[in-house]
Amino acid sequence: MSARLTLATAARVLRQLRHDHRTIALLVALPCVVLGLVAWMFEGTPVLDSVGPLLLGLFPLVVMFLVTSVATLRERQSGTLERLMTTPVGKGDVVVGYALAFGLMAVLQALVLTAFAVWVCGMDVAGVLWVVVLVAVLDAVLGTALGLAASAVARTEFQAVQLMPVIIFPQLVTAGLFLPRDEMPAVLEAVSRAMPLTYGLEALQELAAGGGLAEVRGALVVVVAFIVGALLVGATTLRRRTP
Numbered sequence: 320m321s322a323r324l325t326l327a328t329a330a331r332v333l334r335q336l337r338h339d340h341r342t343i344a345l346l347v348a349l350p351c352v353v354l355g356l357v358a359w360m361f362e363g364t365p366v367l368d369s370v371g372p373l374l375l376g377l378f379p380l381v382v383m384f385l386v387t388s389v390a391t392l393r394e395r396q397s398g399t400l401e402r403l404m405t406t407p408v409g410k411g412d413v414v415v416g417y418a419l420a421f422g423l424m425a426v427l428q429a430l431v432l433t434a435f436a437v438w439v440c441g442m443d444v445a446g447v448l449w450v451v452v453l454v455a456v457l458d459a460v461l462g463t464a465l466g467l468a469a470s471a472v473a474r475t476e477f478q479a480v481q482l483m484p485v486i487i488f489p490q491l492v493t494a495g496l497f498l499p500r501d502e503m504p505a506v507l508e509a510v511s512r513a514m515p516l517t518y519g520l521e522a523l524q525e526l527a528a529g530g531g532l533a534e535v536r537g538a539l540v541v542v543v544a545f546i547v548g549a550l551l552v553g554a555t556t557l558r559r560r561t562p
Contacts, residue, residue: 328416387466425459446526
């Protein structure tokens with residue numbers, strides 16, 4: 320890997336995103352619209368204060384997974400990756416460059432969504448707000464890393480979209496959104512411990528209850544480990560083009 324080539328790859332992806340207004344709207348505006356609908360639906364109740372922090376982590380992860388997997392696969396189908404691989408750019412440069420570019424978009428998305436939730440929708444977080452933003456950013460980056468890994472095995476954009484429910488939905492079911500994990504059957508609880516989203520939502524639940532960085536530090540370390548693991552999978556399985 321080369322820092323110069325990695326940064327050049329990230330800059331190229333950001334230039335492409337800058338001219339893709341629909342993708343920017345999907346990344347930034349759509350989560351705000353959905354969160355605004357939730358706030359409107361439960362106006363005058365404490366529901367947003369308890370559920371809102373979870374949505375700050377969930378929406379960015381799902382959106383970043385979808386956008387990253389489709390965008391990366393489109394690059395491979397168009398032959399862009401094949402042309403890049405004829406240059407000194409390596410697989411690690413490509414994957415990390417994409418991760419940096421979409422990671423910056425994830426930071427922007429998390430900041431805009433959090434600001435909208437707090438200052439427009441009136442969400443009140445019992446925990447430390449900047450830690451909530453940190454967890455939201457990490458969840459968005461996790462979505463990016465999982466999207467990069469998924470794009471390495473998908474052959475078409477439709478397959479990339481199909482992988483979203485395969486990878487995301489089981490995590491939603493076992494992450495403790497519908498039933499506390501300690502009340503689940505033992506097998507499902509064990510499965511939930513192997514799912515990265517479990518730890519991201521666990522941290523946000525702790526923050527919604529008034530926790531701080533000390534209470535969620537362990538969960539954040541696990542999320543970072545999953546991010547690194549997903550990027551390694553993406554780098555080792557990346558193909559030049561779709562067969």
